[in-house]
Amino acid sequence: MGELLVEKHAKYIITVEKRKDDFESVVMEHLRLNGAYWGLTTLDIMGKLGAVEQDEVISWVMQCQHESGGFGGNIGHDPHLLYTLSAIQVLALFDKLHVLDIDKVSNYIAGLQNEDGSFSGDIWGEVDTRFSYISILSLTLLHRLDKIDVGKAVKYIISCKNVDGGFGCTPGAESHAGQIFCCVAALAITGSLHHVDKDLLGWWLCERQVKSGGLNGRPEKLPDVCCSCDIVISISKSVMSFIDSHVVASQVCYSWWVLSSLIMIDRVHWIDKGKLVQFILDCQDKENGGISDRPDDAVDVFHTYFGVAGLSLLEYPGIKPIDPAYALPVDVVNRVMLGR
Amino acid sequence: MEELDPVELLSYLEGILESDPLIDEIGFIHPSHFASLNEDIGTPSTSVGSVQKKTSGTLFWGRDHKLGISTNVLFPLYVAAKNAFLEAYKNYKVHHRDDKNASSCSSSSPLSLESELMKHSRALLLLSCDFGTAWNSRKLVLSKKQSLSMFMNELIFSSVVLSHSPKSEQTWSQRRWVVKMIAGNCSNLREIMERESELVKKLAERSKMNYRAWYHRCWLVSYMSEEQMLQEFNKSREWAGLHVADNSCFHYRARLMLRLFKESQHSQDQDASFDPELHELLKDEFDWVEKLIKRYVGREALWLHRRFLSTCWIRYFACGDHNRTLPSNPRNIRTVDIDMFIDNELELFCSCTILPDSDFEDYQAQATFAATYMVWLKTQLSGALAIDIQKMETSRLKSLLTNVCPEKSLLWNSLPELCEST
Numbered sequence: 001m002g003e004l005l006v007e008k009h010a011k012y013i014i015t016v017e018k019r020k021d022d023f024e025s026v027v028m029e030h031l032r033l034n035g036a037y038w039g040l041t042t043l044d045i046m047g048k049l050g051a052v053e054q055d056e057v058i059s060w061v062m063q064c065q066h067e068s069g070g071f072g073g074n075i076g077h078d079p080h081l082l083y084t085l086s087a088i089q090v091l092a093l094f095d096k097l098h099v100l101d102i103d104k105v106s107n108y109i110a111g112l113q114n115e116d117g118s119f120s121g122d123i124w125g126e127v128d129t130r131f132s133y134i135s136i137l138s139l140t141l142l143h144r145l146d147k148i149d150v151g152k153a154v155k156y157i158i159s160c161k162n163v164d165g166g167f168g169c170t171p172g173a174e175s176h177a178g179q180i181f182c183c184v185a186a187l188a189i190t191g192s193l194h195h196v197d198k199d200l201l202g203w204w205l206c207e208r209q210v211k212s213g214g215l216n217g218r219p220e221k222l223p224d225v226c227c228s229c230d231i232v233i234s235i236s237k238s239v240m241s242f243i244d245s246h247v248v249a250s251q252v253c254y255s256w257w258v259l260s261s262l263i264m265i266d267r268v269h270w271i272d273k274g275k276l277v278q279f280i281l282d283c284q285d286k287e288n289g290g291i292s293d294r295p296d297d298a299v300d301v302f303h304t305y306f307g308v309a310g311l312s313l314l315e316y317p318g319i320k321p322i323d324p325a326y327a328l329p330v331d332v333v334n335r336v337m338l339g340r
Numbered sequence: 341m342e343e344l345d346p347v348e349l350l351s352y353l354e355g356i357l358e359s360d361p362l363i364d365e366i367g368f369i370h371p372s373h374f375a376s377l378n379e380d381i382g383t384p385s386t387s388v389g390s391v392q393k394k395t396s397g398t399l400f401w402g403r404d405h406k407l408g409i410s411t412n413v414l415f416p417l418y419v420a421a422k423n424a425f426l427e428a429y430k431n432y433k434v435h436h437r438d439d440k441n442a443s444s445c446s447s448s449s450p451l452s453l454e455s456e457l458m459k460h461s462r463a464l465l466l467l468s469c470d471f472g473t474a475w476n477s478r479k480l481v482l483s484k485k486q487s488l489s490m491f492m493n494e495l496i497f498s499s500v501v502l503s504h505s506p507k508s509e510q511t512w513s514q515r516r517w518v519v520k521m522i523a524g525n526c527s528n529l530r531e532i533m534e535r536e537s538e539l540v541k542k543l544a545e546r547s548k549m550n551y552r553a554w555y556h557r558c559w560l561v562s563y564m565s566e567e568q569m570l571q572e573f574n575k576s577r578e579w580a581g582l583h584v585a586d587n588s589c590f591h592y593r594a595r596l597m598l599r600l601f602k603e604s605q606h607s608q609d610q611d612a613s614f615d616p617e618l619h620e621l622l623k624d625e626f627d628w629v630e631k632l633i634k635r636y637v638g639r640e641a642l643w644l645h646r647r648f649l650s651t652c653w654i655r656y657f658a659c660g661d662h663n664r665t666l667p668s669n670p671r672n673i674r675t676v677d678i679d680m681f682i683d684n685e686l687e688l689f690c691s692c693t694i695l696p697d698s699d700f701e702d703y704q705a706q707a708t709f710a711a712t713y714m715v716w717l718k719t720q721l722s723g724a725l726a727i728d729i730q731k732m733e734t735s736r737l738k739s740l741l742t743n744v745c746p747e748k749s750l751l752w753n754s755l756p757e758l759c760e761s762t
Contacts, residue, residue, distance in 0.1 A: 026419070174554065
């Protein structure tokens, strides 16, 4: 059985962050703040956060903030909840939440709650349960959950529950492991897990494990060969916009979403954890570091995070435990929530 | 490759886009493919305009309103497009801020600022489809103009982006924003819905299991009339039958059905169980899925859809009465129906759990899905109607599952539905 190549992954994360000379890396710059969260959290779990120039990161993060209080994905980009949470999480990792104007940020977030309890991602009004999770988690980390109508927020999330026990982006939308993670975590943080049918949802989630030991994010394990027009080569590996960027087969990212959900609803003993550990380890680039979506694919920071975070949830030895709902190392959560 | 000025490259690309507003598909092409593309067609590409001859054939390719961009120039093009866009966005915002303060002192005319912004954001989004700020800048312009034709053009433009990046979340989101903006005041909303739906169908053909595209189609449902929902339900059937591994299309059908049931409940002010048309529709779906299950062995999406159907049937037809006075139903139709229903499902279960001698994986999967379906059905029936399928013991299901799918034995040993006292 292989092992987690901590040194190589740390080196990979630090070098990839500096790469700016090819299309594949620059075309991701609009979500660099998400990338910073993925990379830095991974480093912290592996005990390597010290390798990063802290002040430089924090000063850059703060330059992404707007007058409104929200954060853009990079300097000069419009603010959105997706990046605002990443900013808060990155500052929490460095124990620097105090550099924020807490009321300004939390007013921005609270201002995006709609009449029905849902949240828009920004002023343009797209609604999604991911944004409910982001708002609830952000305000919890800032100790400002009282700024929103939590009861309505919970009610909206429940309205997105499907017959199969899973959750989608809005009422009536298809269940997806990523959305389920967001909804379950939001309910967990607000103490509302009693709304989840745990056996039913646990069943759906466990049905995501396929023979290789990996997990898929939605039904049907069939790894469809992508039959995109053969003259046009898609180099947009970059469109990994948080959810569902590639063909659905078992993938490392799903191990995080499915696993953390199973832990939160106390059903993780229903799946084969040993096999999943092996699957994740098989997705490592043993030469240059980094973890890919599945064995022998190209690595990226996003999957490196999900792989290492998944291993942390599986209690892999030698790395820090991560909190399944807060998506931050447990010691960081304790520091923020309990004052150490 | 000869060094080219990135700004020149950008204006060249923008020139192509300007000169051919009917471009409907775009792609990035490896330089080695240019020659073969031209060979296929017989003559070198000509429709891309007037760039110097020595570069035209190797950087951009265009024909029949399809545009290909060489992967060699993506990096400099992107950098130039991004810089031009950020500059244009800044100028536009400054102008509008001044405008608000009623002290317009900007040197450029508002119109040219606006068209610069639209031009550069278009080039940028073709290269980087999830550049949200660029989409936002377009929303800003469109919401100021409130012109129906501009909104319609935005739908056309975003479908070009989707032709290259069918899973781009930001692009789908832009379409929803446009639909929301025009929904209140356009006379052909129905037609627009139809076209949106067609677009999803077309793109789903090329990118399988496209959650974002199907989500968009599900989202459209709330803008549809009952009649249009029925039409969509009929139209999507063929596609689903040809793509039995694509769970999303079956979910779309489920979404339409739930909406139809709900509407019917509202309009009749009673349960849907008395609507014979919907009952027929559900029955048809049952028969159709059964055929597919038998034809395409071991397909999870089909079985999950059947789970949904059985839950629907139990919820809306078997125990439609709010007070659940099932036994005293005067005509006793439901009791008969339920018996027939259970018998049919048991028969399906039996036919799908016969394993051929040589152990094909598909048949094992089929047996697993059939057995978990039976577990589902038992749970639903006992929960909603307090009916137990006596002919199917839980212990038998459990040993079947452990046998055909041993790798999930942890689940089979834990599921409370499988651990009940039998």
